[in-house]
Amino acid sequence: MKPASFEYARPADLDQACAMLAAGDDTRIIAGGQSLVPLMAMRLARPKRLIDIARISDLAFVRRESDAVSIGATSRQCVLERDAVVRAAVPLLAKVIPFVGHAAIRSRGTIGGSLANADPAAEIALVAVTLGATLLYREDTANGEIAARDFFIGPMMTALPAAGCITAVRFPLWRETRIGVGFHEISPRRSDFAFASAAAQVALDENGICRRVALGIGAVTAYPLRLDAAAKALEGTRAEEAVVREVVRTAVADIEPLSDLHASADYRRRAAACLAVRAILDAYRDAESAHAG
């Protein structure tokens, strides 16, 4: 369980980091290292060179913008867990962060690192897809953007260019006043990798009617999925349990779940449906209790 040899560089700024990344093959970015280092210890990853961006201070921020909240790639999960802006403006992210690894992982792990690692069970990736976040990256000297739903293409696989470095992730701001969130996951032990998870965000009007719904499931398929048809079908309803059940059942009917020794495809599909229903019902109740206006 010892990583193979590698060179280590700690560039002073993003320009230098991206130039190094563009210059070398087999070069990987490291920030918190909480996903990459285990892979290196097991020799599933053997980069020739690591570029440490953890201390580039302009990559660690939470910024409220006019229509979004931008979070810098190297923002540590333990910081986001307590961040007032995240809590107020991206409550779904605030809700899931305590489920990301354990406290000892979150003290080093970063939001960008979790996204770049693209584990199908990752909670942050699920929230990014569910809320329609955008990932910002730099490739050498050019800046690029990619929607979260196009970013994840398979287990531990992303559409990030080989020499791309994630710089930030932008979560769209919901302007409605009555917003609620829900999240559930099933894992063998608290904070282990989930077999299935679901996240939902709901906005209600003053009459308790769903104005906007976002729903996603994680750990079930090769990457987090947004269930847009189900979310759309719930808009205009009061998210009555029978309706939610029916809508979710239809939505998961044609997904292709993963199957492994921990959980069969059939189990994952059933678990996802059940968790998605709970997530929506929770989100609805949460929104109802949010002060109206």
Added chain:
Amino acid sequence: MRVELTVNGETRAVEVEPRISLLDCLRERLLLTGAHAGCEHGVCGACTVLVDGAPVRSCLMFAVQADGYAITTIEGVAPGPGELSPIQDAFCETHGMQCGYCTPAMILAAHALLADNPAPTREQIVDAISANICRCTGYAQIVEAIALAAERMRGLNQPVCRP
């Protein structure tokens, strides 16, 4: 590469290959063997140390990444030679250890918890040590030890009311 590590308040310079984990550096170079090597890939928690007061798995951090941070190992928690911290003391008293392999990490996890939250609930204690595996499964006494330590530490600086 040359790294300067601040461990238990003392700055130590070491020459390490980049691939050397903070754990191996502490154990083999600085001879601080209280941080234990278990799984070496971030699952068991036996290697937990405090980095700027926060629990961190030292097997998932390279020594070259650790310069400039204040690192605390189990060797650094006692107030003086031959003494025990209140948490260590409580672990002795409630038999919060069996083989002892997970103990230094459990104690450091407890230190991080109590520094942040002097009156944790049982659930919060369980959550704080959820990253640390005890293969003897002596969790009940470990939880009891942390609760006892919390109670005593809350009492430490309280004014004594006498009639």
